[in-house]
Amino acid sequence: MAEPVVIACINHKGGCGKTTTAVNLAAALSVGNEELGIAKRRVLLIDLDPKGNIATTFGVDKRKLGPTMNELFKGGVDGAPVKLTECLIRPDELTKSMHSAFTRQNPERKRGPPKDLMVDDLWLLPADLDLSGVEIDLATRIGRENRLRLAMQNSVGHFDVVIIDAPASLGLLTVNALAAAQWVLIPVQAEFYAMENMSQLMNMVRDVQKAVNPGLRLFGIVLTMVQRSRLSETVAEQARKHFGDRLFETEIPRLVAIAEAPLDGAPIVIGQKPNKSNPGSKAYWELAREASARIETIQNS
Ligand SMILES: Nc1ncnc2c1ncn2[C@@H]1O[C@H](COP(=O)(O)OP(=O)(O)O)[C@@H](O)[C@H]1O
């Protein structure tokens, strides 16, 4: 079976749109869109952030999670090894929880949730809070950088694409994401220190390339929370100069609708049609189109 394309979504700056980008990209690629020329793919989304927000984005009640990333990391050291596949939330379970969330938010709607509020090719490996404890625990273990890579071995052949959402730090969890991935996706918030932060981040990517994962390459840079301002334009210009065609043409605008989407228990690309009245969904679908083309190039090379 062909190896999946594994993309780590990283930036040590918090709140720059990593999770939002990882979730919407994963969801859009799993659904596909004929009109936009986006092939439908089997996608695994991995939450590597101790905040464990991704399950909530799909309306999943975190108290009802089975084994998570935590057990996966601990497994084999402190207890019976847990397999990655045992930790996954299946597409039908994600769909069911999106439906429950929708019904809770729209009790007056008699017809129930819209037909296309569903995913059928998206699996989620959730995280929960104690993952930060696991990170501390990992620090003293042999092979600590490769925990995720090993957990993924022989368990991800079923997928076309794997997207790993990293926490806002340059700690061991992020290193695990970079060791397990072949590609790096960096969401950058258009702000004054953006490019300075980027050079720090690229240094870390180079360190990981040298020490752990020489095959790691840049998938792309995407500007997030873009507002019409001189600052946004300056950052875009600098990023273009520095990263050339690795900068996605699509910019994600700062929009309340994007931030509010999890309220309805679905990523915006699933909850709203990509049209003029939904610029947030449209932007993420356009990003998915560009990402899809890059994935195709990778798969054909
Ligand atoms: N384009 C956007 N416009 C407005 N709010 C956004 C946008 N993208 C993300 N947000 C909100 O900003 C906050 C941080 O985003 P998030 O994706 O969680 O960042 P990170 O994972 O990098 O910490 C969240 O509350 C999210 O809903």
Ligand SMILES: [Mg+2]
């Ligand atoms: Mg996040």
